[in-house]
Amino acid sequence: MEKIKHHLTDEILMAYSAGTLPEAFNLVVATHISLCDECRAAADSYDALGGAVLEDQEVVTISDGALKATLKLISEMPKDAIKTMHARKPGIFPAPLQDYVGGDADSVEWRSVGMGVKQAVLKTSKEASVRLLYIPAGVAMPDHSHKGKEMTLVLQGAFSDEDGRFARGDIEIADQELHHHPVAEEGEDCICLTATDAPLKFNSLIPRIAQPFLRI
Numbered sequence: 141m142e143k144i145k146h147h148l149t150d151e152i153l154m155a156y157s158a159g160t161l162p163e164a165f166n167l168v169v170a171t172h173i174s175l176c177d178e179c180r181a182a183a184d185s186y187d188a189l190g191g192a193v194l195e196d197q198e199v200v201t202i203s204d205g206a207l208k209a210t211l212k213l214i215s216e217m218p219k220d221a222i223k224t225m226h227a228r229k230p231g232i233f234p235a236p237l238q239d240y241v242g243g244d245a246d247s248v249e250w251r252s253v254g255m256g257v258k259q260a261v262l263k264t265s266k267e268a269s270v271r272l273l274y275i276p277a278g279v280a281m282p283d284h285s286h287k288g289k290e291m292t293l294v295l296q297g298a299f300s301d302e303d304g305r306f307a308r309g310d311i312e313i314a315d316q317e318l319h320h321h322p323v324a325e326e327g328e329d330c331i332c333l334t335a336t337d338a339p340l341k342f343n344s345l346i347p348r349i350a351q352p353f354l355r356i
């Protein structure tokens with residue numbers, strides 16, 4: 141894998157560690173972190189910081205019986221559950237995403253949205269939405285701006301826009317300031333995981349008409 145060039149911001153990492161992000165963004169952050177040593181280290185230090193703050197405030201005691209009880213629960217788990225926990229195979233999707241989808245890219249129920257582009261909206265809580273996008277090599281997405289935040293993680297291939305080039309592991313964070321026109325690179329179809337907390341603003345008519353049907 142090429143070196144990751146586009147990372148999460150400290151603000152997002154802190155919010156992730158504090159557990160205040162909507163589920164859709166959480167999934168994108170967790171998936172990036174599983175690919176990126178740099179952001180994982182930062183998230184770990186925020187976790188440690190949060191833990192230290194908590195320790196100052198309250199003393200948490202874990203009863204002697206807790207460990208035994210947990211081990212007993214695990215031993216009583218149905219064999220199938222244990223099997224699915226280990227069913228992940230190395231693929232395009234990193235572990236947190238495979239757990240969410242229940243498999244790799246080949247187990248996604250893609251829906252065509254035109255121009256060869258396919259999407260799959262994942263189930264999450266309502267404050268934000270997250271989808272997988274499959275963009276054939278060389279295809280351009282409609283140019284748009286944003287009414288809220290948009291976080292896009294590349295899982296396969298690459299795309300380029302006004303902000304640069306994004307390849308596997310790279311994350312693009314867009315807000316009201318950014319107007320962009322992502323184009324998938326030639327050579328390999330591009331697969332992205334993208335979360336938004338507000339509808340996009342399209343500049344041309346056709347995507348605007350299609351918008352309610354595509355839930356973007």
Ligand code: ZN
Nearest residue numbers: 147148176179
């Ligand atoms: Zn990173």
Ligand code: ZN
Nearest residue numbers: 284290314320
């Ligand atoms: Zn965008």
